[in-house]
Amino acid sequence: xxxxxxxxxxxxxxxxxxxxxxxLVLLAVLRWKAPQAGPIGLFVGALVALLAFQTPWDTLAVxxxxxxxxxxxxxxxxxxxxxxxxxxxxxxxxxxxxxGITKFSQNDLFLVxxxxxxFASFLQGIAGFGTPIAVVAPLLLAIGVKxxxxxxxxxxxxxxxxxxxxxxxxxxxxxxxIDVEDLxxxxxxxxxxxxxxxxxxxxxxxxxVGRGKGVVQSLxxxxxxxxxxxxxxxVLTLWDPVLSNFLAATAAxxxxxxxxxxxxxxxxxxxxxxxxxxSDSEGDSAPTDEAGEEEKxxxxxxxxxxxxxxxxxxxxxxxxxxxxxxxxxxxxAFETVEIGMAFPAVDTGYDAGEERxxxxxxxxxxxxxxxxxxxxxxxxxxxxxxxxxxxEWSKTADQSGSVWSGVFEDATPASVAVVSFLVLSKVMDxxxxxxxxxxxxxxxxxxxxxxxxxxxxxxxxxxxxxxNTASNVLFxxxxxxxxxxxxxxxxxxxxAQSTGGAVGNAIAPANVVLGTxxxxxxxxxxxxxxxxxxxxxxxxxxxxxxxxxxTQIV
Amino acid sequence: xxxxxxxxxxxxxxxxxxxPLTALGTEQELTWLWITGLVVVGxxxxxxPVSRYAIDGDGDEGDNxxxxx
Numbered sequence: 001x002x003x004x005x006x007x008x009x010x011x012x013x014x015x016x017x018x019x020x021x022x023x024l025v026l027l028a029v030l031r032w033k034a035p036q037a038g039p040i041g042l043f044v045g046a047l048v049a050l051l052a053f054q055t056p057w058d059t060l061a062v063x064x065x066x067x068x069x070x071x072x073x074x075x076x077x078x079x080x081x082x083x084x085x086x087x088x089x090x091x092x093x094x095x096x097x098x099x100g101i102t103k104f105s106q107n108d109l110f111l112v113x114x115x116x117x118x119f120a121s122f123l124q125g126i127a128g129f130g131t132p133i134a135v136v137a138p139l140l141l142a143i144g145v146k147x148x149x150x151x152x153x154x155x156x157x158x159x160x161x162x163x164x165x166x167x168x169x170x171x172x173x174x175x176x177x178i179d180v181e182d183l184x185x186x187x188x189x190x191x192x193x194x195x196x197x198x199x200x201x202x203x204x205x206x207x208x209v210g211r212g213k214g215v216v217q218s219l220x221x222x223x224x225x226x227x228x229x230x231x232x233x234x235v236l237t238l239w240d241p242v243l244s245n246f247l248a249a250t251a252a253x254x255x256x257x258x259x260x261x262x263x264x265x266x267x268x269x270x271x272x273x274x275x276x277x278x279s280d281s282e283g284d285s286a287p288t289d290e291a292g293e294e295e296k297x298x299x300x301x302x303x304x305x306x307x308x309x310x311x312x313x314x315x316x317x318x319x320x321x322x323x324x325x326x327x328x329x330x331x332x333a334f335e336t337v338e339i340g341m342a343f344p345a346v347d348t349g350y351d352a353g354e355e356r357x358x359x360x361x362x363x364x365x366x367x368x369x370x371x372x373x374x375x376x377x378x379x380x381x382x383x384x385x386x387x388x389x390x391x392e393w394s395k396t397a398d399q400s401g402s403v404w405s406g407v408f409e410d411a412t413p414a415s416v417a418v419v420s421f422l423v424l425s426k427v428m429d430x431x432x433x434x435x436x437x438x439x440x441x442x443x444x445x446x447x448x449x450x451x452x453x454x455x456x457x458x459x460x461x462x463x464x465x466x467x468n469t470a471s472n473v474l475f476x477x478x479x480x481x482x483x484x485x486x487x488x489x490x491x492x493x494x495x496a497q498s499t500g501g502a503v504g505n506a507i508a509p510a511n512v513v514l515g516t517x518x519x520x521x522x523x524x525x526x527x528x529x530x531x532x533x534x535x536x537x538x539x540x541x542x543x544x545x546x547x548x549x550x551t552q553i554v
Numbered sequence: 555x556x557x558x559x560x561x562x563x564x565x566x567x568x569x570x571x572x573x574p575l576t577a578l579g580t581e582q583e584l585t586w587l588w589i590t591g592l593v594v595v596g597x598x599x600x601x602x603p604v605s606r607y608a609i610d611g612d613g614d615e616g617d618n619x620x621x622x623x
Contacts, residue, residue: 032606033602035562035565035602036602036603036606038602039599039600039602039603040603042599043599057589057592058580058585058588060592061576061579061580061588061589061591061592062576062580064572064576064591064592064595065572065573065575065576065577065580065588065591068569068570068572068573068576068595069573069577072570072573341573341574341577341578341581342577342581343577343580343581344580344581344583346580360577405555408555408559408563409555409556409559412559412562412563412566413558413559413562415566416562416565416566416569416598416602419566419569419570420569420599423569423595423599
């Protein structure tokens with residue numbers, strides 16, 4: 001395939017940016033729901049491709065087809081995650097979690113950090129692909145966190161773990177597309193930069209919970225956890241990047257228990273907890289409406305199960321994921337079934353082509369996170385039904401509608417949005433718009449500026465694809481080439497790309513929609529972005545500065 | 555299932571159909587097939603924004619703000 005010569009003038013650069021701008025304006029400013037905004041962005045991207053980037057219709061068709069396939073991969077997480085949520089909620093499991101955990105620790109700051117940062121990171125370490133958001137958002141709801149915050153917190157809490165999480169799938173994919181000169185140095189520098197979003201996540205979540213008082217109260221916990229997370233991952237990359245995040249995140253989970261025994265984190269947080277719902281159902285003035293009365297009854301009722309039974313699905317999820325993904329012979333056996341279809345080579349008038357792929361991005365259903373979520377949902381349903389929890393809890397909670405109608409109502413809007421975003425991403429990629437965006441930045445930036453900007457390119461890639469892996473696959477070759485021409489250390493620029501790709505997951509529309517879908521607040525994506533976007537921008541600036549420092553001293 | 559969910563389900567099914575149609579059509583060089591794939595994805599993608607205005611009137615679906623910050 002010829003080297004591309006995509007246009008690098010301001011006009012084309014602005015046109016290439018326009019679908020992203022349109023999406024952001026519709027979501028964050030005009031507050032359109034994601035299922036409505038996504039298709040508009042898709043149409044804008046397709047029009048720009050056809051009219052300004054010399055994209056033939058068959059190239060567009062290939063981009064669209066690949067985008068739908070990429071989306072299916074994510075939908076296979078969303079639907080089982082929502083099924084798991086509905087199956088457990090109808091049995092009273094979330095109410096049991098709420099009551100049981102508050103006996104374990106009365107400290108909302110500790111609980112929010114434990115679930116939204118530590119547990120979310122652990123899940124990213126083993127499962128990834130949106131599982132942390134899909135699982136943790138409902139758990140945070142169960143302990144009384146406001147729905148928007150229940151989505152914001154795990155989005156921010158899990159971001160740092162994207163690169164080396166899921167057994168370093170992002171790292172391994174990067175090595176598929178570029179030949180890295182010094183693997184150890186690149187992994188080590190990546191882990192240095194990833195420590196920034198890790199620490200920033202802990203502190204920001206604490207600030208969301210209790211502002212300054214929350215941050216001060218959280219400092220010992222955040223300090224301990226970030227040393228284990230960031231420092232542990234850093235040290236472990238010197239040994240084996242593949243296990244670095246998984247082991248560090250697991251160690252942090254274990255440390256939660258002794259931390260919870262410390263009076264500072266077992267006693268109630270002495271400050272206003274700003275992320276909790278303003279609920280009067282815990283004994284304050286009685287609500288007057290019927291719905292409020294039902295909620296009050298539900299909150300005061302004794303759930304049909306204890307804490308350990310409520311955690312059963314998550315234990316099954318963890319065990320099955322670890323057994324299948326960490327034990328090589330088991331993983332190889334489960335990976336023998338592979339599904340995918342071929343796509344031909346295509347090109348554009350600017351030689352922005354794609355090679356033939358047969359099959360394109362095949363997926364192995366029995367090592368997919370959706371499979372583990374499905375098993376967890378099935379295990380929960382069978383055990384809870386056998387123990388009579390559904391029957392017992394139906395006397396207390398409203399059980400109108402079937403589990404499946406609930407899943408459809410939650411999952412369908414999110415699914416339409418995810419498909420739209422991923423199709424847009426692939427159309428932009430296949431038409432050369434993505435390349436124009438990245439090269440345009442590199443063209444105008446002197447070395448130090450490019451070093452700073454390289455993180456932003458990674459963020460852009462993750463924003464568009466909702467995937468650290470995909471961002472690296474898209475941009476790592478480009479970043480490596482520009483680094484060489486600018487005389488910058490390849491290891492630092494690839495580290496910046498990877499860290500940007502991780503941070504970008506906190507604002508990626510498909511991830512946001514995954515969260516709002518599982519939290520039952522589709523349509524409030526703009527509200528979520530209004531919290532995660534400032535955090536992501538600030539962290540990207542810090543990582544950019546860190547990259548410049550790395551290029552100067554290393 | 556409410557009307558909104560039914561419409562979105564139709565939109566989703568149409569968009570998902572686009573994958574096998576475009577994959578087979580482009581790989582086997584069957585122009586009519588991949589064009590059909592593009593059309594069904596386009597139709598599916600049109601449903602949500604059109605329904606925002608066609609069914610909900612002026613497109614104002616009320617405040618999406620639940621009061622959560």
